[in-house]
Amino acid sequence: MNALAPVSQLGGVVLAVALAPLLAGWVAQCRAWLQSRSAPSLLLPYRTLRKLFRKDAALATQASPLFRATPYAVFGAMATAAAIIPSVTTDLPLARVADAIALVGLFATARMFIALAAMDIGTVFGSMGARREMMIGFLAEPALLMVLFNAFLMFGSTALPTIVKGTLDADGLTLHPSLAFAGVAFVMVLLAENARIPIDNPGTHLEVTMIHESMVLEYSARHLALIEWASWLKLFNYACIGFTLFVPWGIAPHTAGPSGLLLAIVWLLVKLAVAGAVLAVIETVSAKLRIFRAPEFLSMAFLLAVLGLLVHLLLQS
Amino acid sequence: MMPPLNLATQLLHVLAAGLLMISFSMLAQRRTRRLIVLLAWQGVVLTASTLLVAVTAHLQHLYYSAALTLIEKVWLMPWILLRLMRRLGIEGDSDPLVNIPTLMLVGLGLVIFAFGLAQPISSLATTVTRQTLGIAMAVILLAFLMMIARHKAVTQVIGFLSMENGLFFAATSTTYGMPMVIELGIALDLLVGVFIFGIFFFQIREQFDSLDLHQLEALKED
Numbered sequence: 001m002n003a004l005a006p007v008s009q010l011g012g013v014v015l016a017v018a019l020a021p022l023l024a025g026w027v028a029q030c031r032a033w034l035q036s037r038s039a040p041s042l043l044l045p046y047r048t049l050r051k052l053f054r055k056d057a058a059l060a061t062q063a064s065p066l067f068r069a070t071p072y073a074v075f076g077a078m079a080t081a082a083a084i085i086p087s088v089t090t091d092l093p094l095a096r097v098a099d100a101i102a103l104v105g106l107f108a109t110a111r112m113f114i115a116l117a118a119m120d121i122g123t124v125f126g127s128m129g130a131r132r133e134m135m136i137g138f139l140a141e142p143a144l145l146m147v148l149f150n151a152f153l154m155f156g157s158t159a160l161p162t163i164v165k166g167t168l169d170a171d172g173l174t175l176h177p178s179l180a181f182a183g184v185a186f187v188m189v190l191l192a193e194n195a196r197i198p199i200d201n202p203g204t205h206l207e208v209t210m211i212h213e214s215m216v217l218e219y220s221a222r223h224l225a226l227i228e229w230a231s232w233l234k235l236f237n238y239a240c241i242g243f244t245l246f247v248p249w250g251i252a253p254h255t256a257g258p259s260g261l262l263l264a265i266v267w268l269l270v271k272l273a274v275a276g277a278v279l280a281v282i283e284t285v286s287a288k289l290r291i292f293r294a295p296e297f298l299s300m301a302f303l304l305a306v307l308g309l310l311v312h313l314l315l316q317s
Numbered sequence: 318m319m320p321p322l323n324l325a326t327q328l329l330h331v332l333a334a335g336l337l338m339i340s341f342s343m344l345a346q347r348r349t350r351r352l353i354v355l356l357a358w359q360g361v362v363l364t365a366s367t368l369l370v371a372v373t374a375h376l377q378h379l380y381y382s383a384a385l386t387l388i389e390k391v392w393l394m395p396w397i398l399l400r401l402m403r404r405l406g407i408e409g410d411s412d413p414l415v416n417i418p419t420l421m422l423v424g425l426g427l428v429i430f431a432f433g434l435a436q437p438i439s440s441l442a443t444t445v446t447r448q449t450l451g452i453a454m455a456v457i458l459l460a461f462l463m464m465i466a467r468h469k470a471v472t473q474v475i476g477f478l479s480m481e482n483g484l485f486f487a488a489t490s491t492t493y494g495m496p497m498v499i500e501l502g503i504a505l506d507l508l509v510g511v512f513i514f515g516i517f518f519f520q521i522r523e524q525f526d527s528l529d530l531h532q533l534e535a536l537k538e539d
Contacts, residue, residue: 175327177334184338299418300345303425307337314432314451315330 030280129214181308360390
C-alpha cells in the first residue's frame, strides 16, 4: 500500500457518486437518439437531484422509522459497494476487507431495505412491487455469483483487485471461452438487476408492468433523490464490475502515481461511454418481457454462467 | 494458472464455446424463423473453425470443406428452409413439449455427461484441437434433445441439421476432418434429405391439416 491509497480510496467513491448521474443521463440520451426523439440534456439527472433536494419531504402518517431510514441505508450500501469495486485503481484498502461475495451481500441488503420500506406504508402498489423485486432478486443473485465464480476460478481469488491484477500481469492476450458465457450472463443479470427493459421499464408508470417504480412511489423530495441516486449508482457499480471482470485494461495498478490515476479516469470515462451506448442499443432493440417470462430469462443467465464454469473445466484444466 | 496456449488454439476454443452457446439458444428459442437464423449462424461458426484448423494444420482439403460448409449450411439450406416455411405458412410459435427452463436444465445435464464422456477419449488424441471434442458431443446431444422436445416436423428437421453440424465439428476437431469423398457424400445426402423432408412436410399437411407430429400417433383407420 502506498501513501496515495487512502486518497484514491476516497476519490474512487466520490468519483462514482459524482459520475453515476452522468452515466444515467448518457444512457437516456443514447436511447432518445436511437428512438429519433430529441434527446434530453446530459445533465438532466443532476437537475432532477437539485430540484428534489430543494423540496419539502412529505411522509405518510403511518410511516415507521424504517421508511425514513431506507433511502440513507440504500445509498450507503451503494456507496460502500463503489468503494470495493476497483473502477480506477486496484489500490483500495477497503477491497481487502470485503471481497466480491460481500459485494453481492451489499446489493442484497439494499434490496431488502427497499422492499421492506415499500411494504411499510401498506399500499397495494408497494407490496406488489416488493414481491416482484424479491422474485427477480432471488433469481438474479445466484446467476451473478456464478458469473463471479467464473473469474474466481481463473485467478484463484475472490477479491476483485486480484482479478484485475491477474489479467493485467498476464503476458499477451489470453482468450477465455468461459468468459464469453459469463459475459452474456452478466449482461442479462445487469439488465434484470437495474430494472432495465427486458424485465422492467423504469420509464413508465403502468401498474401492470412496473417493478422498481412501484416500490418508490411513496417517496418524495430528498428521500426520492437519494433513492434515485442510489439506483444510478447501482448501474454505475454494475458497469464497473463488468469492466473489472471482462475489460480491466486501463485500471491503474498499485504502483501508478497521480498521472497514472488521471489516465485511468480517462479510460473509465471512455469505457462508460461505450457501455452506456451498448446498453441503450440493447434496450432499444428488445421488447419488454411479460413478468412470467422473467424467471425464464434469468434461469437462462444462470445456466450460461454454469456452462461457463463447465467450459473452463473442460478447456483449461 | 493454466499453461499458455497459442492464439489459434485459443481462438478455436472460443469458436467451440460459441457453437455451444448457439446450441443452447436454439434449445430456448420459440420461433421457427429465429431457429433457422441460428442454424445459419452455427454454420458460420463451423466455417470459421474449419478454416482455422486448415490454416494451423496446413491441410488443403479442409479449405474445400470450409467452402462447402459456407455454401451449403450458411446459404443454401437456411434459404430452402425459409422458403418451405413461407410456402407452408408456419411462421408462428412452435411450442416445445416441456417448459423451457426444465429443458435447459436437462440440457445442462447432457453437457456435463458429454464433457465427462469426452475427457478420456480426448486425452488419447494427439491433435491440438482435441479438447473441443467434449463440446462437439454436447452439441450433438443438445440437438438430439431439441428433436425429442419439439413436436413440429420443421423444428425436428432443424434439430437434425444442427446435429450434423455437431458431428462435422467432432470430425474436424479430433481427426482433422474426413476424406473429401465422404464429406461430399454427406453434403449431398443432407441436401437430398432436406428436399425429401420438404416433400414430406407437404404430404403430412395434406393428410392432417397440420405439421404437428402427434397426429401421426393415431394410425388406426376408422
